[in-house]
Amino acid sequence: MEQEDQASIIIDDGGEILDTGSESDASSSSSVPKPDCFYEFTRNGMMKIGEESKDYRLIKNQFLKGMKQLANDTSVVAIHKNICSTLYMQARFNVFKSCVHAVRERRRDRNFKYGWYGASKQEILHIISYGFSRCNGQSHGVGVYLSTSKFILEMFPSTIEDENGLRHTLFCYVEMGKMELIRAGSKQIYPSSVEFDSGVDNLEDPSRLVVWSAYMNSFILPICILSFKAPSFSIVSLREQIKEVRPGGEMLSCAALFPNLVKVFGPAKWDMICKSVDDYRKCKINRVQMIQSLKRIIGSDPMLMSVLKAIRGTLAVRAPNRSGGSRGNN
Numbered sequence: 222m223e224q225e226d227q228a229s230i231i232i233d234d235g236g237e238i239l240d241t242g243s244e245s246d247a248s249s250s251s252s253v254p255k256p257d258c259f260y261e262f263t264r265n266g267m268m269k270i271g272e273e274s275k276d277y278r279l280i281k282n283q284f285l286k287g288m289k290q291l292a293n294d295t296s297v298v299a300i301h302k303n304i305c306s307t308l309y310m311q312a313r314f315n316v317f318k319s320c321v322h323a324v325r326e327r328r329r330d331r332n333f334k335y336g337w338y339g340a341s342k343q344e345i346l347h348i349i350s351y352g353f354s355r356c357n358g359q360s361h362g363v364g365v366y367l368s369t370s371k372f373i374l375e376m377f378p379s380t381i382e383d384e385n386g387l388r389h390t391l392f393c394y395v396e397m398g399k400m401e402l403i404r405a406g407s408k409q410i411y412p413s414s415v416e417f418d419s420g421v422d423n424l425e426d427p428s429r430l431v432v433w434s435a436y437m438n439s440f441i442l443p444i445c446i447l448s449f450k451a452p453s454f455s456i457v458s459l460r461e462q463i464k465e466v467r468p469g470g471e472m473l474s475c476a477a478l479f480p481n482l483v484k485v486f487g488p489a490k491w492d493m494i495c496k497s498v499d500d501y502r503k504c505k506i507n508r509v510q511m512i513q514s515l516k517r518i519i520g521s522d523p524m525l526m527s528v529l530k531a532i533r534g535t536l537a538v539r540a541p542n543r544s545g546g547s548r549g550n551n
Contacts, residue, residue, distance in 0.1 A: 258385045259299060261342075262446055265350050266310050267301035276302065276445075280392060284447055287337070287373025295451040298387055302445045303349070313352065317396070317442040324398045324418065332398055336367025336430045336441070338391040339379035345389050345446060353437040360493060360518050361422045362409035364431045365441065367395060372428035375489060377451070392445040395430055397421075403431055405493050406517065411435060428489050493518045 259269060270277050277300050285292045305311045325331050340348070340357070347354065357379065358366030368376040373390075380388035398418025403409060405422070411433050412418060419440065420431035432440050494515060501511040 262301045266306040268304045269301050283370050287370050289374050297449045299448045300445050316439050320439040321396050334395045334397050335370050336393045336395040337373050337376050338367050339376035341381040342383040342389050356434050361403040362407045362420055362431050364433045365437045367430045369427055387448045389448050391443045394442045394444055396440045
């Protein structure tokens, strides 16, 4: 591969892998909390790009648009891009390009998607250094989940504040090949047939891209790390709001808590939670089955499970839909 192919990874609207990197893109901005708070990123082969660059503006605008109602309270602090400066990054870039060509040959078409992966700073450092090593989702099959640009807000709960109060997300290029619909609650761990390469939760308007573990380090190419500040949503404050809504133990309406709960779980996941609890209330499933379903949807995070335990016994499921309406159960 020519050296310029390895210099930087940004994809244009036509789906081509471009070289946009040069040392002149490096930022001299002093707006970050500490001069060396991004040292671990640069030490591991990432380069900070300047706020005045086209790449910075395009990625920042796409990110904030996807943050929707949190956009006004969110500030992008820095963007670091993959310049393939290590042997591992160069090898991974070669693997991705080979995968793209192989899929294109087999499918006679290309199907590139942008994907956003939220995680802790340490996990992101691990990914750029060694690659993906775990599946982060189970609600629509077991695989690596990335949010599409339209639904970036859904990956927000996966981000974790670091020691400087910053959150981080990987902006990735994903080769999806031929996608298949993966329904909620599926236990699928690989393509259902040789006709498919990856999965989505909705074929027409996907919010999450599902890459199977066998392909996670060949179908996904990290392009940038975007570091940002956003309002923290405290589980403790949520518990206080629950107490305010039902001070005497009366029936709790999820409609009253929905705007805040959706920030924690994301709208798609919250819809699934509501359905599980509603099935329990209608005696379609028992309590053990409901808890198992909730754990599959949100994982075993004790903080999140504690919220569900706080509202489980008095949950009146009347969650508004995405268009702002109300969905009754009676």
